Amino acid sequence: MPHRSTRPTRFVADAMLGSLARKMRALGFDTLYYSAGDDDGIMRIARSEGRVVLTADRSLAERARKGRASVLLISGKSDSRRLVSLLVAAKSSGVSLARGGPLCSLCGGDLQRMQRTDVAGHVPLSVERRHRLFFKCVECGQYYWKGSHWKKLRRLDRILAEVPVATIF
Numbered sequence: 137m138p139h140r141s142t143r144p145t146r147f148v149a150d151a152m153l154g155s156l157a158r159k160m161r162a163l164g165f166d167t168l169y170y171s172a173g174d175d176d177g178i179m180r181i182a183r184s185e186g187r188v189v190l191t192a193d194r195s196l197a198e199r200a201r202k203g204r205a206s207v208l209l210i211s212g213k214s215d216s217r218r219l220v221s222l223l224v225a226a227k228s229s230g231v232s233l234a235r236g237g238p239l240c241s242l243c244g245g246d247l248q249r250m251q252r253t254d255v256a257g258h259v260p261l262s263v264e265r266r267h268r269l270f271f272k273c274v275e276c277g278q279y280y281w282k283g284s285h286w287k288k289l290r291r292l293d294r295i296l297a298e299v300p301v302a303t304i305f
């Protein structure tokens with residue numbers, strides 16, 4: 137079989153899945169959060185941008201399927217359960233998953249690695265002293281560091297162990 141490059145899977149999450157959408161970005165999936173909440177709008181974006189719809193709404197999932205949009209029905213009360221249900225749904229509906237590097241959880245922008253000297257004045261002094269590795273979003277300017285939030289993400293990251301990391305050219 138010829139070698140094929142993969143691209144990170146792109147998603148559009150419905151209004152009920154904002155918290156999952158933020159974590160999906162940090163986990164390396166280009167995920168748009170569609171907060172407006174109308175079914176037609178989210179399906180239009182899914183089709184025009186090649187995004188997989190993530191929804192916890194059974195009737196939207198049904199409509200998306202009929203409208204030939206790729207869709208994963210998400211269940212669960214915590215983001216880790218939602219992530220597990222995403223994997224199960226992807227497998228059963230033949231949606232292949234691939235992820236890229238971590239993205240800004242607020243806006244989906246790329247993250248740039250920063251040195252401690254670069255973040256002085258931008259993060260709390262206690263954070264600056266305790267951490268060595270920092271990132272800054274090139275789009276919105278949000279700073280990130282390996283703190284407690286990071287540990288939570290590591291747990292979610294383990295759920296995704298079997299999802300390949302995309303090769304991007």
Ligand SMILES: [Zn+2]
Nearest residue numbers: 240243273276
């Ligand atoms: Zn950002």
